Amino acid sequence: MYSNDFEAAFSAFLDRHEYDEAENYLFSMVRLAFSAGWLAAGGAPPQSGRIFTLLPAPPEPEKKK
DSSP states (O other): OOHHHHHHHHHHHHHHHHHHHHHHHHHHHHHHHHHHHHHTTTOOOOHHHHSOOOOOOOOOOOOOO
């Protein structure tokens, strides 16, 4: 088990922008490696297209006076 000082420093590290950036790069690398393996094993390449559609916000109800 780590000390409270270690846990506090690690928590502060996880809250930093640099950690988010590093995590995004690691995720991209893992996804690219998985995709390469998927394609090498004969899997179908990803299809381009919409994943989701944004809907307009509903109109605001009129305020009664």
